[in-house]
Amino acid sequence: MTIPNEQPLRIAILGAGAVGSLVAARLIQAGHTPTLVARGARLRALQTQGLYLRDAAQPVQTLPVSATSAHEAGPHDIVFLALKAHAIAPALPDIARLLMPETRVIPLINGIPWWYFQPDETRAVATVDPDGALARAFDPSRLIGAVLFLTASLDEDGAVVARGPERIVMGSIGRGSAEDDDSLLAPLRQIFADTAIGVRFVREIRRDLWSKVALNLATNPLSVVAQATLAEQFNDPALAPTVAAVLEETVQLARTLGVEPRTDLEGMLAIGHQAGAFRTSMAQDFARGSPLELGAIARSVLDLADTQDVAMPTARTITDICTFLEIRRNAA
Template sequence: MSRPLRTCIFGGGAVGSLVAARLQSAGKAPTVIARGSRLEQLERQGITFADPACAPIPVTALDAQTAAMEGGWDVVFLALKAQAIAASLEEIRPLIGPATRIVPLVNGVPWWYFQPETARAVRSVDPAGALVDAFDPARIIGAVVYVGCSLDSVSGDLTSNGRERLVLGSIADAHAQTETLLAALFEGCAIAIQPIREIRREVWSKVALNLASNPLSVVANATVGEQFTSPHLARITIPMLEECIALARALGVEPSLTLEEMVAIGRRMGAYYTSMAQDYARGAELEMGAIAHSALELAAEEGVAMDTTRTVADICGFLSERELARA
């Protein structure tokens, strides 16, 4: 019998907490790495839910230094916003052993997108190329995260809309057998896992959906469902999707979802506010680099016009900067 995989999740926010809760419930005993008040919360009360019918789930929570001293991690999930990974690099590096698999749970165009063929960095998410240099692409498992969840910043209560799916695949070898490792880790877990070989096709489907819904959710103060069902807003979201699909094709990739499938997914999301809208409401920094600026950066380099996307992103950026200045 093979030993259980030793798994840590770097980041105790909404996505990291959700993955930890589902793995713990399936008996996989993950360790969550967190800081400050969130670390104290997890140690004291475990992962709690806004739904009173859901019992708290106790988890092992450590600071990064203690987790690094333990060592021997088989899988490290990076459950941080893209802009926070480079800032946390010195804490992440000691967790990575010679055989550790790294699974970044990030939005937008990921820093590893052009690896291993080139060392070209996506500067909007990796300005100095530090992430490209830090991680061996042969050990990165690309992830596309389809979850709708939020974390109350005061109580620590987690809310999920029940849509929980991870699409996973090696970024360096389309024939790598990531299925065996991931099937063992997520066996019996409530999160649906879809191992695939062409991860970049799935990346572009999610990039398009994120880009068309997140900045506009701030500008219009609208739910995802409203953005795709309101005739006023759909006249903005659909051109943004089309622009992103054109960018993917310019880079030689056909997104895994058609335009019609993307619109259908958006409509099904209903009364859910995007993570960017949630961040804006609580006065936090927006994930503009990963979700918007990365695509606009590549569009400029590839000569693809994204006029609607740029306009919405600029207005969103203005609103965010104004609120941060007021705070």
């Protein structure tokens, strides 16, 4: 993509897992040439075989991808962080290599982000940024909030599998003027204009954030505890009341914090009822022995609830059982 009299914007995606690979694939299909920053065996596979995509359109297609290591990537104009929330702090030295002062950074992560109280407050989200390293590393005026409404996974052959609708909501994290927001977001509008991902730009990104936080808190830990797909969680009479209870608890917390989630409870349940037999990213992590994203998705929300004296008994119980299962799995 170009803007008048300027070089094409350099776009990097750090993390070639499910989300990073899907966003890279959709950008490549739309004619962009993002740098997919990966490591280890995944990097070698991308460099030698290309990026495999499996979606409703084709059983598998191979896309030519520019894949490189963080050491070789160099600075970019736009950087997407497609990592698990707990992987961002350890990746800071790698991320620093991709940044210039004016780089726009878009974290593509679930849960309460470290920037939640920025730029108006200095208060940090301690659960996800205990020593404030993330708050110090990123200029809030160059951060763009993103909320992901999509499901993706990696198959054994390395193909990224896209299922169902692909939507991302983006918006400035600040409460600046509409003009400030427009100049920050303009390149993103152009980049995604022709992609298969439906990107919507909003003011008050925290309203969308809470809709997704509620959906993740209601389904991700429970997907591990019950070993259930999304469809089972929303439709099985043994699980659906628990999902609804956590959604309700989270909406109550958001309201206490002064934010009305963009999607109401009925809307969230409707999204869930349409979900397929998808295993959440947390269930996938549990199965492959990877760390669970409980800090950003669950503990941060429960900690915020404590500060507001909001009881979230159902969410807490499921999160505690999930924590127990992760510890027992790690010990085995």
